[in-house]
Amino acid sequence: GAGQYAPGAKVTIHAGSRTNYSFAGWTTSGGGSFSNASSASTTFIMPNNDTTITANWTYKGGGGNVGGGGYSYVAPTVETPKTETTILEEKKPDQPVTVAALVEVTVEDKGEAKTVISDKVITDAITDAQSYAKEQGKTRNGISVELDLTIPKEVSSLTVTHPQGAFDKLVKTGVKSYKISGYPVTISFDEKALEEIKNQSEGDITISIKPVENIAAAAKEYIGRRPIYNIGVSYVKDGKTIMITDLNDGIATISIQYEANENETANYLCGAYVNERGNATLIDGANYDIDEGVLEITTNHLLIHGVGYKEPSAKFIDIENHWGKESIEYVVARGLLNGTSETTFAPDMAMTRAMLVTALGRLSGVDVNAFDTNSFTDVKTNSPFRPYIEWAYNKGIVKGIGNQKFAPDRPITRDEIAVIFANYAKATGYKLPIIREATSYADGASIGSLYKDAVTAMQQAGIMIGDTNNQFNPKNNATRAELSCMLHRYINLTIDPKTAYGWTINDSGQWFYYKDGKKLTGTQTIDGMKYFFNKNGSLRTGWVKEGDNWRYYSGNNATVGWMDIEDKTYYFTDNGLMVSDKWMEIESNWYYFYYDGSLAKDTMVDDYEVDKNGVRKDSTKN
Known part of the structure; x- marks a missing residue:
C-alpha cells in the first residue's frame, strides 16, 4: 500500500498473515515510530520525510527473516506554522x-x-x-x-x-x-x-x-x-x-x-x-x-x-533551637555525620580532620573495602575513619602533617576546610561556580598564601561565608554545626547553583540575602514582605521597629498572625505589622491589644470582659 500523510500523523497498518510464516516485526527505511513494532496490527507515526515500512516474516520451516507486505508513505510538502x-x-x-x-x-x-x-x-x-x-x-x-x-x-x-x-x-x-x-x-x-x-x-x-x-x-x-x-x-x-x-x-x-x-x-x-x-x-x-x-x-x-x-534513628535534643538545625538534620539524614550519642549531636563541638574527610567520603560514596592500606602511624588500623583518610590522601584531597602522621583528632581550621573542599571538588570533577562578588575580608592579611585561592573560591561559590564583621577567621576551629552548613550548601550547589542566591545563613547563624551576587542592605521587600538589613548585610532579627510600628522576625521568617513571645501573646497583620492599642476582630472574635502589642487576657477593657484566651465575651461593640 501507499499513501501521503503529514509529519506526526498516525497511520494504522496491518501485516495480514502468510502461510507457513510467522510475523517477525516492522522496520522503517526513513524514521518514524511504531506503537508496537512486534504486533502485526499497529499504528505508525509519520516522520518528516518519505519512508517505506516493511513487514518482516520468518519461515516456520527454518531460515532467516524475509521481507514482505511493504508500505510506502510520502510526507507532503506543507507550510507548518513556526513553533511558539x-x-x-x-x-x-x-x-x-x-x-x-x-x-x-x-x-x-x-x-x-x-x-x-x-x-x-x-x-x-x-x-x-x-x-x-x-x-x-x-x-x-x-x-x-x-x-x-x-x-x-x-x-x-x-x-x-x-x-x-x-x-x-x-x-x-x-x-x-x-x-x-x-x-x-x-x-x-x-x-x-x-x-x-x-x-x-x-x-x-x-x-x-x-x-x-x-x-x-x-x-x-x-x-x-x-x-x-x-x-x-x-x-x-x-x-x-x-x-x-x-x-x-x-x-x-x-x-x-x-x-x-x-x-x-x-x-x-x-x-x-x-x-x-x-x-x-x-x-x-x-x-x-x-x-x-x-x-x-x-x-x-x-x-x-x-x-x-529516611528518618534518622536518633533525635537530638541539643539542636532543637540551634541555628544550624536544618543543615544538621539534612546531613544526618544522609548519613554524612553521626551524633555523638543517641540523643546529642554536639553542634558546637570542634570538627576534626578525620570527621571532615569521612563526611566527604560518605558524600562521594567511597567503597571502604577498596582502601585497606594505612599511610599514617597515628591512625589506628581498626579506626572507622581509616579507609576514608586513605581515600582522601590518595585522591589528593588532604595531606598529612609530616613524619607519617595525620593528626586525625586535631580540630580543623576554616582555611584548611577551604582547601580540602576545593581539592574535593577537583577530585570529583566538579567545577566550582563563581556566583557571588569576591569579598575582601577585614582579616584577609591573616589568610596564608597557600589558602587564599581556596578561600576566595569557597566564598564566591557561596559555600563558606564570613561573619558580620566581614572577617573570615581563617585560624578558628570550625564546629560540627558550621561544617553541616557547608556540606548542605555544597550538595545543593552541585544540584542547582541558584541555591547560592536568595537567603543564606552564615557560619555563625546570621542571615543574609544575595541578589545578583551581592548582599542586600537597608530596607528591602522580598516576596511581598519587608526586611531590614544592617550595613554589613546581616538581617535584623527579633523585634524591629519601623517608624511607629513593630515587626518580629524569627530567623528569616517575618511573623504573621498569632505569636507567643516570652510570656505574652501578640498578633501580626498579613504584612507583618504588630497590632496595638485597639480592638480587632479576628475570625469572628474580638480581641484587645495593649499599647505594647500584648493581648489582654482575663480582665476588663472598656467595660467589656475578656476571658483567659483574650476573647471578648460580649461581641456587640464595633
Whole structure:
C-alpha cells in the first residue's frame, strides 16, 4: 500500500498473515515510530520525510527473516506554522540562554499523553535561542532547550518520541541541556547525557515517564505511598524495544512534584532508586525545595526513581533551637555525620580532620573495602575513619602533617576546610561556580598564601561565608554545626547553583540575602514582605521597629498572625505589622491589644470582659 500523510500523523497498518510464516516485526527505511513494532496490527507515526515500512516474516520451516507486505508513505510538502517559543529568565549569571518551546500533547485512551517532537520544533527552538544569544552578546555560555508541554492534569503517563534527526540536532548543536516539563515529573539531560543517548541508540528515541503502582515490600520501607515513576529512554531495533539506562558520564536531573505532609520533616526527604531486582536505594544527593514542593534528583542511571524518606534513628535534643538545625538534620539524614550519642549531636563541638574527610567520603560514596592500606602511624588500623583518610590522601584531597602522621583528632581550621573542599571538588570533577562578588575580608592579611585561592573560591561559590564583621577567621576551629552548613550548601550547589542566591545563613547563624551576587542592605521587600538589613548585610532579627510600628522576625521568617513571645501573646497583620492599642476582630472574635502589642487576657477593657484566651465575651461593640 501507499499513501501521503503529514509529519506526526498516525497511520494504522496491518501485516495480514502468510502461510507457513510467522510475523517477525516492522522496520522503517526513513524514521518514524511504531506503537508496537512486534504486533502485526499497529499504528505508525509519520516522520518528516518519505519512508517505506516493511513487514518482516520468518519461515516456520527454518531460515532467516524475509521481507514482505511493504508500505510506502510520502510526507507532503506543507507550510507548518513556526513553533511558539519563549526565552526564559536567567537564574544565574553564567546560565546558557534557555528557550522554551510550547508543545501541545494529545491524550489517548487510558489517559496516556503522547507526542512526537518534529525536527522543526527542535530547529525553531535552537534558532531562536542562538539568535537571542547573538543579539544580547550571550553566546559564551551556549544555549539550552526546554519543551514546555501542555498536558491535562488527569493524564496517567507521558511518552515523548524524537525522530533521530531531531535528537541529532540537539547533539550536533552542542545544546548544554535539554529539558521536558509540564508533567508532574520534569527531566533534564546535560550535554554529555545527550551525547551518550545518541551514541547508544539507533533510529527514533522515546522518553517515557510512567507511575509505578506496585513495588516490592523492601522498597516500600523507604518510599511508602510517595510518588515513584519508571523513567525510560528507549529505541526500537529489529522490532524490539531497547532501554538505555546507563548514561556513563552524563547526568539526568529528575524533578518530582511532592508536597511534604505535616508528619514529615523536609530535610529527611530524599531520592529513591529501585533497581531491576526491586531493591530500593536512597539517593543522598537529592534536594527538596519546600517552597516549590519539588524533589530534585541527579543521576547517571535511569529506571525507577521516586520520593523516599529516611528518618534518622536518633533525635537530638541539643539542636532543637540551634541555628544550624536544618543543615544538621539534612546531613544526618544522609548519613554524612553521626551524633555523638543517641540523643546529642554536639553542634558546637570542634570538627576534626578525620570527621571532615569521612563526611566527604560518605558524600562521594567511597567503597571502604577498596582502601585497606594505612599511610599514617597515628591512625589506628581498626579506626572507622581509616579507609576514608586513605581515600582522601590518595585522591589528593588532604595531606598529612609530616613524619607519617595525620593528626586525625586535631580540630580543623576554616582555611584548611577551604582547601580540602576545593581539592574535593577537583577530585570529583566538579567545577566550582563563581556566583557571588569576591569579598575582601577585614582579616584577609591573616589568610596564608597557600589558602587564599581556596578561600576566595569557597566564598564566591557561596559555600563558606564570613561573619558580620566581614572577617573570615581563617585560624578558628570550625564546629560540627558550621561544617553541616557547608556540606548542605555544597550538595545543593552541585544540584542547582541558584541555591547560592536568595537567603543564606552564615557560619555563625546570621542571615543574609544575595541578589545578583551581592548582599542586600537597608530596607528591602522580598516576596511581598519587608526586611531590614544592617550595613554589613546581616538581617535584623527579633523585634524591629519601623517608624511607629513593630515587626518580629524569627530567623528569616517575618511573623504573621498569632505569636507567643516570652510570656505574652501578640498578633501580626498579613504584612507583618504588630497590632496595638485597639480592638480587632479576628475570625469572628474580638480581641484587645495593649499599647505594647500584648493581648489582654482575663480582665476588663472598656467595660467589656475578656476571658483567659483574650476573647471578648460580649461581641456587640464595633
